[in-house]
Amino acid sequence: MAKIQVSTKINNENVDYLCEPHDTMLDVLRNQLELTGSKESCGSGDCGSCSIILDGELVCSCLMLAAEAEGSKLETIEGMSEGGKLHALQQKFLEKAALQCGICTPGFLMASKALLDHNPSPTETEVRFWLAGNLCRCTGYDKIVKAVLEVAEDMKESV
Amino acid sequence: MSDTQYLAASTIEEAVNAHSKANGSARFLAGGTDLLVQIKSGIRKPNLVIDVKKIVELNSIEEISENEFVVGASVSGVNLNRNKKFSKLWPGVLEAFRLIGSEQIQGRASLGGNICNGSPAGDSVPALIAAGCIALIAGPNGKREIPIEEFHIGPGKTVLDNGEMLVSLKFPKREINSSDTYLRMTPRTEMDIAVVGCGVNITFENNVCTAARVSLGAVAPTPLLIKEASKIMVGSDLNSEILDKVSKICMDLCDPIDDKRGTIDYRTKVAGVLFKRATLTTIDRIKGN
Numbered sequence: 487m488a489k490i491q492v493s494t495k496i497n498n499e500n501v502d503y504l505c506e507p508h509d510t511m512l513d514v515l516r517n518q519l520e521l522t523g524s525k526e527s528c529g530s531g532d533c534g535s536c537s538i539i540l541d542g543e544l545v546c547s548c549l550m551l552a553a554e555a556e557g558s559k560l561e562t563i564e565g566m567s568e569g570g571k572l573h574a575l576q577q578k579f580l581e582k583a584a585l586q587c588g589i590c591t592p593g594f595l596m597a598s599k600a601l602l603d604h605n606p607s608p609t610e611t612e613v614r615f616w617l618a619g620n621l622c623r624c625t626g627y628d629k630i631v632k633a634v635l636e637v638a639e640d641m642k643e644s645v
Numbered sequence: 646m647s648d649t650q651y652l653a654a655s656t657i658e659e660a661v662n663a664h665s666k667a668n669g670s671a672r673f674l675a676g677g678t679d680l681l682v683q684i685k686s687g688i689r690k691p692n693l694v695i696d697v698k699k700i701v702e703l704n705s706i707e708e709i710s711e712n713e714f715v716v717g718a719s720v721s722g723v724n725l726n727r728n729k730k731f732s733k734l735w736p737g738v739l740e741a742f743r744l745i746g747s748e749q750i751q752g753r754a755s756l757g758g759n760i761c762n763g764s765p766a767g768d769s770v771p772a773l774i775a776a777g778c779i780a781l782i783a784g785p786n787g788k789r790e791i792p793i794e795e796f797h798i799g800p801g802k803t804v805l806d807n808g809e810m811l812v813s814l815k816f817p818k819r820e821i822n823s824s825d826t827y828l829r830m831t832p833r834t835e836m837d838i839a840v841v842g843c844g845v846n847i848t849f850e851n852n853v854c855t856a857a858r859v860s861l862g863a864v865a866p867t868p869l870l871i872k873e874a875s876k877i878m879v880g881s882d883l884n885s886e887i888l889d890k891v892s893k894i895c896m897d898l899c900d901p902i903d904d905k906r907g908t909i910d911y912r913t914k915v916a917g918v919l920f921k922r923a924t925l926t927t928i929d930r931i932k933g934n
Binding site for chain 2: 507508531534537540544545550556597620
């Protein structure tokens with residue numbers, strides 16, 4: 487069966503790949519492109535650990551076909567730090583110990599980044615609603631929510 | 646899913662032709678938040694998946710005349726929410742659609758997909774029925790339009806024939822002093838499937854109701870338009886006696902399933918309660934409270 491050729495931009499680099507019609511975006515990211523930061527936990531869009539940003543929107547990469555990404559811009563966790571410098575959210579997650587086992591963390595970071603991209607000064611309620619599609623079974627959510635709020639606060643001060 | 650082919654259609658004609666030729670083994674793909682889960686779990690095994698998101702008519706929100714909207718079937722919750730005018734005119738439709746899933750799901754899930762999936766508990770459907778939406782359908786024999794309350798014929802079953810696709814939803818021109826509300830009851834507060842859903846859409850001028858549509862979801866094999874409700878509500882001031890009367894009618898028309906998420910008695914009772922609350926909320930919205 488013929489593979490499908492797809493041209494995308496991933497983390498600001500042009501990336502072309504060949505995929506099977508049934509491959510999910512997550513399959514291709516992890517198994518072909520070796521971008522294994524996005525995790526597969528539920529595979530059905532419930533847990534958010536495969537979250538990526540597709541053309542500016544937060545999506546579950548397990549719930550889209552790799553073929554659908556033709557012409558799209560994708561951001562994954564691998565593109566979050568710049569030149570070896572951690573993104574403010576990554577740094578704050580470390581400082582606040584907003585993670586334990588780490589499986590959910592890439593998804594939380596992508597979701598938090600998407601939130602602050604759309605809404606730079608969210609309320610706590612807005613953060614909790616926005617992150618409701620990301621499940622963590624270790625830490626509870628308080629430290630994560632506080633980390634996101636602190637980054638938003640820091641961003642305000644630095645403007 | 647290993648035998649599945651993928652096609653990104655760029656026109657309605659291309660999508661419809663491909664679907665017709667596949668003889669019932671093709672599925673249209675919009676957001677994919679239902680379809681991909683169904684394929685992964687083996688519930689559906691399409692030979693062909695036709696991506697419709699690149700078709701202009703399916704992916705646009707158009708105001709065809711002042712306060713009259715047509716929303717493409719593959720428009721996502723995130724995108725509809727960005728249209729401030731639509732949100733203001735149809736708060737009930739928007740809140741129903743936005744209740745579906747997380748932010749990640751909202752970034753993909755489409756209004757048309759929620760309808761075509763055919764669940765009796767689909768949240769957007771009662772709101773769309775209450776709104777008086779018309780489904781614009783394209784197929785191998787041309788186009789047709791049907792009221793959204795006639796779209797479903799049973800759980801997971803719709804009026805769409807082989808080759809037919811839902812293109813868009815046409816909303817009636819929004820009159821002044823009108824608003825709508827969607828309320829649902831779920832065991833959890835968020836991200837759950839409705840045990841009962843209720844959409845109410847009212848025009849209320851000088852304390853008189855001049856138009857009303859009420860719809861219930863998850864209490865019958867298909868979402869219901871409560872036609873008798875409109876007859877009683879129109880011309881009245883929507884006092885508590887009228888609301889009691891319509892609430893009783895809503896309960897009488899319920900024919901729900903009995904499951905772990907809600908018994909028949911419970912679903913029936915809640916339907917009556919949600920009708921009243923949704924009506925009162927709608928009146929508040931019209932009055933600007």
